[in-house]
Amino acid sequence: MMKRTxxxxxxxxxxxxxAPVLVVLGAIxxxxxxxxxxxxxxxxxxxxxxxxxxxxxxxxxxxxxxxxITVGARDPRITSIGHFLRKTKxxxxxxxxxxxxxxxxxxxxxxxxxxYVALYTPEQQEVLRVRPGITSLxxxxxxxxxxLLGNSSDPQRTYVDEVMxxxxxxxxxxxxxxxxxxxxRIIGRTFGKLIGVEGPCWIS
Numbered sequence: 001m002m003k004r005t006x007x008x009x010x011x012x013x014x015x016x017x018x019a020p021v022l023v024v025l026g027a028i029x030x031x032x033x034x035x036x037x038x039x040x041x042x043x044x045x046x047x048x049x050x051x052x053x054x055x056x057x058x059x060x061x062x063x064x065x066x067x068x069i070t071v072g073a074r075d076p077r078i079t080s081i082g083h084f085l086r087k088t089k090x091x092x093x094x095x096x097x098x099x100x101x102x103x104x105x106x107x108x109x110x111x112x113x114x115x116y117v118a119l120y121t122p123e124q125q126e127v128l129r130v131r132p133g134i135t136s137l138x139x140x141x142x143x144x145x146x147x148l149l150g151n152s153s154d155p156q157r158t159y160v161d162e163v164m165x166x167x168x169x170x171x172x173x174x175x176x177x178x179x180x181x182x183x184x185r186i187i188g189r190t191f192g193k194l195i196g197v198e199g200p201c202w203i204s
Contacts, residue, residue: 002180003105007131010106011099022093025056025085033079035061038094043111046131051103053111054094058082075150086146089194095134107183108133109171116164124168130175135190137174138167143193 015022026037039057042050063077078086085091098104104111111132120127133139142148145163152158174182 003183004102006180006183007099007102007105011096014096015100018093018096025090025093028081029056029058029079029085032081033057033060042114043132044114044117044128045103045111046128048117048128050114051098051111053103054098056085056091056094058085058091075146089143092134099134103131105131105133107135107186109136109174110139110167112164116160119160119164120168124165124172127168127171127175130178135186136171137186138170140186140189140193141170142167 030037035057037057039055039059040052041055043053045051058079059077059082060079082091095104099106108131109127117125117128142163148163149155149158
């Protein structure tokens with residue numbers, strides 16, 4: 001209950017304070033390439049329920065048909081503004097709305113698309129017991145995931161065999177030992193990573 005209250009307050013305040021930024025970024029995305037400002041993709045949330053995850057659109061229309069794995073700077077599907085949005089993680093800002101309406105939490109395992117959730121082992125499916133999040137320990141550890149996959153000769157196989165299991169291991173550790181203080185530490189570490197500062201020991 002306390003976590004949900006925090007999510008509502010944090011996302012509500014964030015949406016209000018960042019409203020000018022959201023409007024400007026949305027306008028830039030819409031005006032610099034066809035396809036609109038936002039992109040919605042079906043992801044699997046708590047209890048296996050699907051929902052529409054929101055992002056600022058960073059790829060050209062129809063890109064999903066060419067695969068759901070992105071491969072860093074060399075992925076030709078990413079727009080010019082999309083590279084900036086992905087690098088700064090500002091493409092994730094619309095997910096504050098997902099948090100506000102209850103699809104997501106500020107902190108929690110990142111939601112996956114159904115085709116990858118279908119590959120989860122019974123143990124890995126435990127991550128579906130909680131609301132997915134905007135950030136997590138796995139998100140921090142793999143903040144440069146696109147670049148990692150971009151260096152692979154087979155990004156799809158690298159993701160399924162190496163990256164996804166490693167991220168799920170971190171997610172499982174989180175859901176088995178959650179607390180409000182640990183969520184605050186994860187949020188602190190996320191901001192630290194984004195600005196290139198690891199932060200003081202209390203958020204390490």
